[in-house]
Amino acid sequence: MNAHAPGYRTFGPSDACDYLRHLGLFTANEPLECDEIGDGNLNLVFRVRGAGKSLIVKQALPYAKVVGENWPLSLDRARIEGEALLEAAKVVPAHVPKVHQLDPVLALTVMEDLSHLTIGRAALIQGRYLPLLGGHIGDYLARTLYATSHFALTPREAKALAARFVNPDLCNITEDLVFIDPYFDRPSNDFPEALRPTLERHWADQALKREVAELTRLFLCQGEALIHGDLHTGSLFVSESDTRVIDPEFAYYGPMAFDIGAFWANLILSSLSHRGHGLENEARRAYRHFLYDTLETSWRHFERGMREQLAAGSVDPFAKVEGYFDAQLERWFSESIGFAGCKAFRRIVGLAHVADIESIQDPAIRLEVKEDALELAANLIKRRGEFAGVEALRAYLESAIDD
Numbered sequence: 403m404n405a406h407a408p409g410y411r412t413f414g415p416s417d418a419c420d421y422l423r424h425l426g427l428f429t430a431n432e433p434l435e436c437d438e439i440g441d442g443n444l445n446l447v448f449r450v451r452g453a454g455k456s457l458i459v460k461q462a463l464p465y466a467k468v469v470g471e472n473w474p475l476s477l478d479r480a481r482i483e484g485e486a487l488l489e490a491a492k493v494v495p496a497h498v499p500k501v502h503q504l505d506p507v508l509a510l511t512v513m514e515d516l517s518h519l520t521i522g523r524a525a526l527i528q529g530r531y532l533p534l535l536g537g538h539i540g541d542y543l544a545r546t547l548y549a550t551s552h553f554a555l556t557p558r559e560a561k562a563l564a565a566r567f568v569n570p571d572l573c574n575i576t577e578d579l580v581f582i583d584p585y586f587d588r589p590s591n592d593f594p595e596a597l598r599p600t601l602e603r604h605w606a607d608q609a610l611k612r613e614v615a616e617l618t619r620l621f622l623c624q625g626e627a628l629i630h631g632d633l634h635t636g637s638l639f640v641s642e643s644d645t646r647v648i649d650p651e652f653a654y655y656g657p658m659a660f661d662i663g664a665f666w667a668n669l670i671l672s673s674l675s676h677r678g679h680g681l682e683n684e685a686r687r688a689y690r691h692f693l694y695d696t697l698e699t700s701w702r703h704f705e706r707g708m709r710e711q712l713a714a715g716s717v718d719p720f721a722k723v724e725g726y727f728d729a730q731l732e733r734w735f736s737e738s739i740g741f742a743g744c745k746a747f748r749r750i751v752g753l754a755h756v757a758d759i760e761s762i763q764d765p766a767i768r769l770e771v772k773e774d775a776l777e778l779a780a781n782l783i784k785r786r787g788e789f790a791g792v793e794a795l796r797a798y799l800e801s802a803i804d805d
């Protein structure tokens with residue numbers, strides 16, 4: 403229960419069934435099966451199955467599930483998530499789950515069940531090839547980010563939209579867990595003691611901290627577009643032919659490159675992690691090739707999509723000034739690399755880790771991968787302005803991860 407939210411109550415499986423019956427999404431007498439399947443950090447997720455269909459009821463808890471009731475969190479994130487999915491559906495309906503109902507009082511969203519697909523992170527750990535993933539994510543990024551930016555909206559329209567997505571609690575999680583805590587010896591951090599000497603070196607690196615401070619400032623101050631805010635591979639449902647982006651509860655008006663960097667960080671961590679997942683040399687190299695193709699394709703689709711939309715019309719009077727949009731693309735590119743570094747660094751040091759690396763069975767390899775991830779992440783952060791283009795970034799990753 404949350405004293406600040408009249409009408410809110412925490413659901414159990416039978417509440418989820420009754421709720422869907424009440425909405426007429428299932429008939430009154432239809433036998434239903436319901437399981438709580440949430441494995442994320444923050445919410446309850448019920449899958450309700452009837453004779454011919456299956457739906458998801460996702461409900462926010464008034465605290466962070468992963469930590470407990472002593473970390474209260476605004477229930478408004480459920481409205482933000484549902485509304486962000488509806489905004490995305492206006493421009494990329496093929497890449498988000500269909501929303502059937504949004505209930506801000508009960509802090510829940512009823513949506514399409516995508517369990518015929520696989521969570522992106524699990525697919526990458528299994529070494530599955532997803533030939534359309536990079537293009538789909540690049541398209542998703544180009545469409546969602548352009549549509550909510552000042553290239554597509556007047557300043558007044560953008561401010562009205564931004565006002566609906568003020569998300570201080572969830573932004574604060576990112577501010578602390580992604581940008582601040584991992585660069586200091588803080589109690590929320592979680593790392594093996596064997597990593598401490600390496601971390602002490604990074605913590606003493608003033609150049610690294612200066613660049614992280616600048617990227618933090620962008621996250622705090624650069625409200626360019628409605629971003630997903632947590633676009634890691636666990637926020638994707640995938641198959642060989644389908645890609646859906648889920649979980650935009652961290653959505654707010656922020657730097658576009660934060661979403662791009664989040665996706666790239668998770669591809670890079672996957673690439674590093676395959677040292678410990680049993681693929682033979684050639685198979686590992688081939689799989690890394692696929693991961694870098696995915697990164698490169700996501701950027702190419704993003705860039706092409708942004709240029710196409712700009713050519714089709716922009717409300718920004720400077721949009722077609724020679725060199726202006728090219729400069730924006732260059733900025734988004736280098737910022738994406740920097741944010742990728744931050745998102746990779748936090749997954750090694752901070753509170754929330756990634757299964758790609760934690761599931762490596764051999765502790766020595768796991769530690770080695772963590773050391774390498776930190777080194778690579780720090781370099782991406784510090785050297786983000788040095789890459790001439792996505793081929794150069796790819797070449798750097800290929801040379802840095804070459805075991």
Ligand code: SR1
Pocket residue numbers: 443444466468575576579632753754
């Ligand atoms: C307390 S929440 C920890 C992490 O889970 C989410 O997916 C976000 O990445 C957040 O930082």
Ligand code: MG
Pocket residue numbers: 442443632637649
């Ligand atoms: Mg999530």
